[in-house]
Amino acid sequence: MADPADLRADPETVRAQAEPGEAGAVEEVEEEQRSLMRRLLTANTSWTLLVLFSLVLGFTLARPTQFGTLFNFRNIAIDGATLLVMSVGMTFVIITGGIDLSIGSVLIFSGVIAAKAMAAVDHSQNGSISQILLGLLAALVVGLGWGLLNGVLIAKGRIPALIVTLGTLGMALGSAQLITGGVDVRGLPLMLGNTIGNGDLELTGMGFLFRIPWIVFVAAGVTILGGIALAATRFGRHTYAIGSNAEAARRAGIAVDRHLIRIYGLSGLLAGLAGFLNLAHFTTTTLGGHSTDNLQAIAAVVIGGTSLFGGIGSIIGTVVGVFIPAVLQNGFVIVGVQAFWQPVAVGAVLIAAVYVDQIKRRSSERE
Amino acid sequence: MTEPLLEARGIVKRFGHVRALQGADFAASAGEVIALIGDNGAGKSTLVKVLSGTLQPDGGEIRFEGRRVALPSPVAARSLGIETVYQDLALAPDLDSAANLFLGREQVRTGVLGWFGLLDNKAMRRQTDDSFRSLGIGVQTTTAAVKSLSGGQRQSVAVSRAVTWANKVLFLDEPTAALGVVATGKVLDLIRRVRDRGLTVVLVSHNMPEVLQVSDRIEVLRLGRRVATFKTSKASMEDLVGAMTGAISQAARPADSSGQAVDSRSDQGVG
Numbered sequence: 149m150a151d152p153a154d155l156r157a158d159p160e161t162v163r164a165q166a167e168p169g170e171a172g173a174v175e176e177v178e179e180e181q182r183s184l185m186r187r188l189l190t191a192n193t194s195w196t197l198l199v200l201f202s203l204v205l206g207f208t209l210a211r212p213t214q215f216g217t218l219f220n221f222r223n224i225a226i227d228g229a230t231l232l233v234m235s236v237g238m239t240f241v242i243i244t245g246g247i248d249l250s251i252g253s254v255l256i257f258s259g260v261i262a263a264k265a266m267a268a269v270d271h272s273q274n275g276s277i278s279q280i281l282l283g284l285l286a287a288l289v290v291g292l293g294w295g296l297l298n299g300v301l302i303a304k305g306r307i308p309a310l311i312v313t314l315g316t317l318g319m320a321l322g323s324a325q326l327i328t329g330g331v332d333v334r335g336l337p338l339m340l341g342n343t344i345g346n347g348d349l350e351l352t353g354m355g356f357l358f359r360i361p362w363i364v365f366v367a368a369g370v371t372i373l374g375g376i377a378l379a380a381t382r383f384g385r386h387t388y389a390i391g392s393n394a395e396a397a398r399r400a401g402i403a404v405d406r407h408l409i410r411i412y413g414l415s416g417l418l419a420g421l422a423g424f425l426n427l428a429h430f431t432t433t434t435l436g437g438h439s440t441d442n443l444q445a446i447a448a449v450v451i452g453g454t455s456l457f458g459g460i461g462s463i464i465g466t467v468v469g470v471f472i473p474a475v476l477q478n479g480f481v482i483v484g485v486q487a488f489w490q491p492v493a494v495g496a497v498l499i500a501a502v503y504v505d506q507i508k509r510r511s512s513e514r515e
Numbered sequence: 516m517t518e519p520l521l522e523a524r525g526i527v528k529r530f531g532h533v534r535a536l537q538g539a540d541f542a543a544s545a546g547e548v549i550a551l552i553g554d555n556g557a558g559k560s561t562l563v564k565v566l567s568g569t570l571q572p573d574g575g576e577i578r579f580e581g582r583r584v585a586l587p588s589p590v591a592a593r594s595l596g597i598e599t600v601y602q603d604l605a606l607a608p609d610l611d612s613a614a615n616l617f618l619g620r621e622q623v624r625t626g627v628l629g630w631f632g633l634l635d636n637k638a639m640r641r642q643t644d645d646s647f648r649s650l651g652i653g654v655q656t657t658t659a660a661v662k663s664l665s666g667g668q669r670q671s672v673a674v675s676r677a678v679t680w681a682n683k684v685l686f687l688d689e690p691t692a693a694l695g696v697v698a699t700g701k702v703l704d705l706i707r708r709v710r711d712r713g714l715t716v717v718l719v720s721h722n723m724p725e726v727l728q729v730s731d732r733i734e735v736l737r738l739g740r741r742v743a744t745f746k747t748s749k750a751s752m753e754d755l756v757g758a759m760t761g762a763i764s765q766a767a768r769p770a771d772s773s774g775q776a777v778d779s780r781s782d783q784g785v786g
Binding site: 376385388392393395397398400401402 | 569588589590593599601603604605606607608609610614618619620621623631632633634
């Protein structure tokens, strides 16, 4: 971001830097701001953001006392939270030009392992903090493990990501069912559901008491960190570079294989975290409930303006892409439209998003 | 000739059954512009890739500043001060020109933010601007994605990247193949200016007039071997074409002014 002090700094230098005939300092500042805006609202994020706002506005006008309430917005945020966590990982993966179909299965597998780990150390009904932390750690470790396996097979084994993650999708889900015998694990510590799963984080500040659902707090934290990592760090820059031209990245000295392994590891890690959040929220392992998470995450990422061809995308777009379906789902129920309309509408938005992306691409690219 | 800065001896490179290089030699001294010429398939690009660490040779040795060196990766070559502008430019089209200039060498902010790898985009843009200006290259903005630039501008970005980081040897693989007259002239000017800074420039080309115009010395590859080397001032178009096509075998000529026969193995031709 532009440091205002620096921009004001030295009109002499600024003018010297500008090409003769340019207006100098003012344009320099505008240039900085424009590039910032461009990065924040890349390509078609702006119009999907408009879609999201219109949906929220429309449903609010239709049912002001039901849809447009703080309580309902909280619900929407909670509904979208676990998918958002996975979609952040998916954004990185798709920007490298890859895909990760295994996240829903990894979510379930991680939840199962976390449940088993917690059951192994403490049998009290309420549970303990250390037990919960152990469950979290277990979920993260196995999630990371699946992700690294994906990454190694893709980067070192040169097997297409679609095939590798389709394979681990089956392996992770099947393993989870083998471990549980196909029956959902229940009897989780009550503390888990009451805190992380369905409890609020209470913050006081400026004389107010803020109550933020834990699950939303965690998802927001992941999203913000992911957004910064992607947009402003060397890690993010290498992610874009690999998706844009992997061979150029390799020749520029970027360790492409290692970076890809990290990216899939990150996706697995976040699926593991989502698995833990999901377990806490539903207080059961939901074995059958996540078979389309991968496609939902991919749809969210693509609606958010990230290109399936790699090299282009943003986390902020993904946030919008996650909440368009979530708002539609919630809004249709409240307005009384059959909920079956939701996938129809999401599908249309998805296709429209890619169509607009193609048009913009064709107009901006010379060749 | 003084001790070569960069030298290759007997480089062999096979792709499956195809032998792209069959004992190729190459030598470049400091501060000269060497043109590497040859017909299509002579092995020019392969030799450049071997000498820039992108391809690993199956045989032969590479010497740099008198020492035998291994170039297992482009990074290894770059650490010796060898930079390459590839035929395909090796740019990331979705990134802006500053990001491309600093690809793989991104600058991070000072202090704590740097530990987390936070990029110092402002400093990189400023230095990119400086680079473009000092090279007399007109890429208007450093914040536009490279794919929105014209062919010549993209070329300029790739060339300035290599020139910015090279401090010993600059390889240019067909740098003017896609350029118009004006842009070609600029690249040739740039080559001379880089040479005047004391760098060695290796220009791969099959554009004869261009080669005669800008180089100090010319090495000719044919069927994976060096078949001739000429001092440009004493070479004619006929000499070059003859050596490239094999119509003139240098060994068959009297050891006269137009160059030196370089490798007894290469005399017989191959095919």
